[in-house]
Amino acid sequence: MPQTQAQNPAPTVPNHIDKYNFKWRNSMSDMRVRFAPSPTGYLHIGGARTALFNYLLARQNKGTFILRIEDTDVERSTQESVDAILAAMEWLGLEYDEGPYYQSERFDLYREKIQFLLDSGKAYKCYCTEEELTQKREVALQQGAKPQYDGTCRKLEQERPGQPYVVRFKTNPAGNTAFNDLIKGNISFDNCELDDMIIQRTDGTPTYNFVVVVDDAEMGLTLIVRGDDHVNNTPRQIQIYAALGYAVPQFAHVPMILGDDKKRLSKRHGATSVMTYRDMGYLPEAMVNYLVRLGWSYGDEEIFSMPELIEKFSIKSVGRSAGVFNPDKLLWLNEHYIKTGDPQRLGALLQDYLHSDGVDTNADLDAAEVVKTLQDRSKTMVEMAQKGAFYYLDELNYDQAAVEKFITAEQTEIFSAVLEQFKTATFDAEGIETAFKQVLEQTGLKFGKVGQPIRVALSGGTSAPGIYEVALVLGRERCIKRLQRAIEMCRGSK
RNA sequence: GCGCUCUUCGUCUAGCCUGGUCCAGGACACCGCCCUUUCACGGCGGCGACAGGGGUUCAAAUCCCCUAGGGCGUACCA
DSSP states (O other): OOOOTTOOOOOOOTTOOOTTOOEEOOOSTTOEEEEOOOSSSOOBHHHHHHHHHHHHHHHHTTOEEEEEEOOOOTTTOOHHHHHHHHHHHHHHTOOOSEEEEEGGGOHHHHHHHHHHHHHTTSEEEEOOOHHHHHHHHHHHHHTTOOOOOOOGGGGOOSOOTTSOOEEEEOOOOSSEEEEEETTTEEEEEEGGGOOOOEEEOTTSOBOHHHHHHHHHHHTTOSEEEEEGGGGGGHHHHHHHHHHHTOEEOEEEEEOOEEOTTSSBOOGGGSOOBHHHHHHTTOOHHHHHHHHHHSSBOOTTOOOOOHHHHHHHOOGGGBOSSOEEOOHHHHHHHHHHHHHHSOHHHHHHHHHHHHHHTTOOOOSSOOHHHHHHHHGGGOSSHHHHHHHHHHHHOSSOOOOHHHHHHHSSGGGHHHHHHHHHHHHHSOOSHHHHHHHHHHHHHHHTOOHHHHHHHHHHHHHSSSOOSOHHHHHHHHHHHHHHHHHHHHHHHHHHOO
16 A cells, blocks of 8 residues: 655645645645445445546546445445445446445554544544434534534533443544635635544444545545545545544546436436346446446437546546436447447347246357347347347247238248248358249249238248348358248138 | 525437527427338438526627525435
């Protein structure tokens, strides 16, 4: 871990207000950024976007992207959540350079820093009980006053050995604390709005607002990009940086993502877990593209590959207002990436989705060719699997209505004619087309008459890729088998 | 309540800093037409916004003020 403590010199950055002689980090060079999720659930849309922005910035500036797991709340943190977050980041292609660091493994460091604050009179022990505090808060709220800690223990003359306590940070009550947010601009808070926050719980564990400062500083972070639900925490964190003698990094607070009712995005708005989008057949590049465009833009451009993003992304072009998550646009992007994706790669993916549907893909079919016939017709990989299952199925799931209409005694002639042609035709695009032309000549029918019955015979339903394509991908053997089956079915019908 | 902050089509946004080129551009969605062997793809077109009110100015989406609405925070959660 780099030693970054306290040697940061002059705040030459004009961006920064430097009222209290805080030491500001002063450049974007050697950029170090981080994503610091707390492992209390899966990686959600909002977290993924924050991670993505950090990743992009790190790559663009040839900096370092650090992953840190904020698991100081031992009660709510789980290993499953860590695994889920790691898996989601990997899926999205957000590779980190350092970490994951676990805060739960760094308690010694935090304890040391808290002791330092205690020793230097910048923090104090507070013996107020939780009940007392909530009561005071309620009273204050009722009287229309600020629900702040009243500082009872701040003035305590001596310690009370044996009595449980929390440690509070002694906030500077005078003046104000300001910072220049790279997204939101200058933000200033009157210090009287800040109360003495708890930095160590009764059980001895440190709290978020404290450890986040220690870690961000100790890990040498130059820029903090995080959700704007943290802007209110920033002034108190800045005071801690100062008290600990750390240089203050730059901040960029990313606006929240809202649901369609303009409320903070949550489960009741539908899927918010990144990984469930994979399960629903979304491609990671679609998710990345969607996420980055939510709150950021680059002229009129909509489509961005990861390399393009690394080149074009800019924190300056990130909007200041919250954005509504729009599943339709995500779907459209997914459709786009499926349409333009590499058939080979999509073919491999398709097999996985097929397997999830219980379809055996051990047939001698070229998955890439299968994909090519379905790319223009599928918005998701799940949809592609549904539409493409018929290629692999030995026993087709016939659409009843289609069968009653198109696989009847009077179609037998068509099936037989095509069957005969297929037996001898050259089985390539041209050969198949010729075979059909022959049939049309023989029977004197128009393609419209022949097409649907054959489509149903080969695919089981009335909606499928073009007949020539289907026949070609299926290959002679399967086509013949399916046509024979259709003829049998015709006999069975009246 | 208090604090911070935000406000251009239903949604994501361009434009705002450096007023005129904006009776506001793009994208998704929606609607219509065309293409078509099914289903799709695609092409073309349409609908649709400067939150409201004052001011400054020859001229305001762009500058100033007020109002309204939204989001976040106000935890021994992160």
